Amino acid sequence: MTEPRWRLPPIPVLLVGVVLIACAELGGGAMAQFKLELARWARGTMLARPHVHGLVGVRDVDEQILDEALVKLDGGLRLFHLHAEGMGTIIIVTAMVAASLVDRSALRRTIVALITVGGAVYPLGYLLWSGLIPFHGIARGKRLAEWLVWIPFGSAAILAMWLLAAALAAQCIRSVAGRSRVAP
Amino acid sequence: MIRRPTLLIVLAAIATMISAAHAHHVGSYVPRDNPVSANFKQIKFSVQAGKFDVARRLFDEGALRREMQKQAPTLPPGLEASIRGALDARDARTAEAGLMIFFAALVRGLALEADRQLADATAPAAARVAGGGKMLEAIWRYYNLVDFAVSQRDPTAATAVRLAFEEAEGYVKAPTPSPERMRPPLVRIARVLAGVIEASSPSARRDS
Numbered sequence: 001m002t003e004p005r006w007r008l009p010p011i012p013v014l015l016v017g018v019v020l021i022a023c024a025e026l027g028g029g030a031m032a033q034f035k036l037e038l039a040r041w042a043r044g045t046m047l048a049r050p051h052v053h054g055l056v057g058v059r060d061v062d063e064q065i066l067d068e069a070l071v072k073l074d075g076g077l078r079l080f081h082l083h084a085e086g087m088g089t090i091i092i093v094t095a096m097v098a099a100s101l102v103d104r105s106a107l108r109r110t111i112v113a114l115i116t117v118g119g120a121v122y123p124l125g126y127l128l129w130s131g132l133i134p135f136h137g138i139a140r141g142k143r144l145a146e147w148l149v150w151i152p153f154g155s156a157a158i159l160a161m162w163l164l165a166a167a168l169a170a171q172c173i174r175s176v177a178g179r180s181r182v183a184p
Numbered sequence: 185m186i187r188r189p190t191l192l193i194v195l196a197a198i199a200t201m202i203s204a205a206h207a208h209h210v211g212s213y214v215p216r217d218n219p220v221s222a223n224f225k226q227i228k229f230s231v232q233a234g235k236f237d238v239a240r241r242l243f244d245e246g247a248l249r250r251e252m253q254k255q256a257p258t259l260p261p262g263l264e265a266s267i268r269g270a271l272d273a274r275d276a277r278t279a280e281a282g283l284m285i286f287f288a289a290l291v292r293g294l295a296l297e298a299d300r301q302l303a304d305a306t307a308p309a310a311a312r313v314a315g316g317g318k319m320l321e322a323i324w325r326y327y328n329l330v331d332f333a334v335s336q337r338d339p340t341a342a343t344a345v346r347l348a349f350e351e352a353e354g355y356v357k358a359p360t361p362s363p364e365r366m367r368p369p370l371v372r373i374a375r376v377l378a379g380v381i382e383a384s385s386p387s388a389r390r391d392s
Contacts, residue, residue, distance in 0.1 A: 051311070054311070054314050054315060054318060056301060056315040056318060056319060058294065058297055058319065058322070060218070060290070060294060060322045060325075060326070061294075061315075061318045061319055061321070061322045063218060064215055064218075064318075064321065064322065064325075065318060067215075067216060068213045068215070071211075071213050072210070072211065072213065075210065075211035076210065078211075079210065079211070126210075129210070142210060
């Protein structure tokens, strides 16, 4: 009997992917359900911190600043929803490809660990950014989310994909080279 | 020991990854019309289409008239009645002039308020300049709506406002924040627009 070609990734990895997709759906639903409450809370929080947001006390100016922050906050929640959905799928598929096709076990474990941790935490950066906007403003909130989440965990996910691509390319080259040696 | 090419490849890979992770997009923001500017556009387009009854209804029920009533002490007397009369008389030019005066007055008020805030030495210079920049954005959002009308009636004033605006904007972008240098162009905007309001106000038109 031949060994099955596709292998399931480890159960915890599958769970992480599925939970992330569930969080994305939950986040999307909550975002629509509590849109008004969220906007009201964010507006109140920002009005309590006029210096953070550069509010000048003139309605024609401040309304635009508040509107931009609210649009960005909403955008952050939408991007969390989108990225969590996408990264959940990417974690499952990448881990499955690595589990099935990467020969070296240490490399396989590294790829699976990097894509699971990187892929699962990266979308949370958007959630963090949205949460930081009312307290720290758009730009500072973005900088914090970047250095705390997007750069380290996004890099981990990208590194996993590169390693997987490199491992598959190396195996492909080895297999072609092996076949050409066997051929008469 | 790691060979030099390998090390270079690893470093290049890390640099690429960080720049890729750094380059995530977070969406862009396009400033939206506020109720006053949106109502102005509705009225203007209705007038341009010759639908004066629609323009009159939009004027009577819209945010622009409410704001006009709120700003009444800073506006020339009889402005609201003049616009309403022009809409009833299907006089597009007078209606447009009335709306121009209203926005010119809003811009003048913003310019004076920006000057007052820039003069407040208790706040840090950088914060004053940043606030001034936001005020300039608001000034331009309103002035842009009536720039054409102003330039048709008083091209010199329109040019003076645009030049003063650009000068003030230049100080916002300057590497060292200098709120004091931003003040003269803002005062100039207020002074020029006060002249435009004076020359175009209903009482001035009656007198001419």
